[in-house]
Amino acid sequence: MGPPNKSPFSVKIPLDGDSVNGHIQITKNGDYEMAQHFLLSPAAKTLSLAKILRMSDQDAEKAFRMIRWADTDGEPVCPECGCLEHYNLKSRPVWKCKGCSKQFSRTSGTIFHSRKLSIRDILGAIAIFTNGAKGYSALQLSRDLDIDYKTAFVLLHKCREAIGLARDAGALSGDVEVDGAYFGGYVKPANKREDRKDRRKKIHQSGKRQVVVVMRERGGRTLTHVGVSEAEGVAAAKANVATGATVHADEASHWDKLAAHFPIKRINHQKAYSLDGACTNQAESFFSRVRRAEIGTHHHIAGKYLAAYAGEMAWREDARRVANGSQFAMIVSAAAIAPKSDVWCGYWQRQQA
Incomplete structure (x- = not known):
């Protein structure tokens, strides 16, 4: 799990008394800023x-x-024996392992085994x-x-x-x-x-x-x-x-x-x-x-x-x-x-x- 974003994007808050939703922060040069929520920032998308x-x-x-x-x-790696040697089958888009002769596809042995999509x-x-x-x-x-x-x-x-x-x-x-x-x-x-x-x-x-x-x-x-x-x-x-x-x-x-x-x-x-x-x-x-x-x-x-x-x-x-x-x-x-x-x-x- 990645750590939270430590440098969110910020926007300036006007100093004329207008209310703006957000957390006000003071930067080193004395300006006021509102920290933008991570989910609203480009870094989240x-x-x-x-x-x-x-x-x-x-x-x-x-x-x-x-x-x-x-x-x-x-x-491809054979999900049955872990062999790297294989060849393509012309009849179907699958591989056949040279080690154990098992046929396997891109999703064989995964949670999407036997998928049709x-x-x-x-x-x-x-x-x-x-x-x-x-x-x-x-x-x-x-x-x-x-x-x-x-x-x-x-x-x-x-x-x-x-x-x-x-x-x-x-x-x-x-x-x-x-x-x-x-x-x-x-x-x-x-x-x-x-x-x-x-x-x-x-x-x-x-x-x-x-x-x-x-x-x-x-x-x-x-x-x-x-x-x-x-x-x-x-x-x-x-x-x-x-x-x-x-x-x-x-x-x-x-x-x-x-x-x-x-x-x-x-x-x-x-x-x-x-x-x-x-x-x-x-x-x-x-x-x-x-x-x-x-x-x-x-x-x-x-x-x-x-x-x-x-x-x-x-x-x-x-x-x-x-x-x-x-x-x-x-x-x-x-x-x-x-x-x-x-x-x-x-x-x-x-x-x-």
Whole structure:
């Protein structure tokens, strides 16, 4: 993950009292400047969707080969035995390994194994997915690329799986904020007032409600865990937070158990959002992004897909100060090294909905 941009573009602020939104800074020569948000600066926009979609099939395939087989300058390597010796088949656009006699293509052995879309359309889909700050829906992608909804749905989930496999592992350190938020399990109220039930009671709930527990390292990585109750976050924190790290949590009683394992700071949100260095504001920032994705983009992120969406949003939050061109390269590289997906390869043929 690249570091934040340290030299954002700036614009002068007039000194006649006019109000301008932004952060005012004073330069060495005494001038007043407003620091421009990174996402609004030219440095954040290094990806051109138009250039990708204008690529020929040959150019797109060459670009993918250069990413997948970077160590051999794009020369194919057999995914079965690692042999460099091969020859082209005239009947189909694949290679045949001279070592093990296996046939393989540009995407064989990757998460896009057995793909039917052209490489250019796959790269275009990844570019579109990258630019969705709050995620991107399969329905809209199917319209943008004129492909079937099922194709778009699986392609985007393959991207999410590749991102999850490529993300940094290891324990979080320093100051780590933990919190949980519930998603899914909505129960529609009855039409007549006298027929309505108290949906806060377990007996009147659907049983499909799940919690996303986030563990966020200040200035570092974000990890997520999906469970039935927020109390499961205690075990998740023990497994993913390094010894000696300071944990920040709210006043929920289940977080009391973390005091035996970590230095812990608590914040009572009924009194303040931040007090004496204790806060969970960055965890709340993550949940804000997930809620925006749920309400404005996907409308429904729950069930067995919730962990995939939470992982995607954690990556987006961590890479929010990385140029979109670099984000695109991250996803393509992750997809090129990710193995064939056991979950998503042949997903619809198994009639999973």
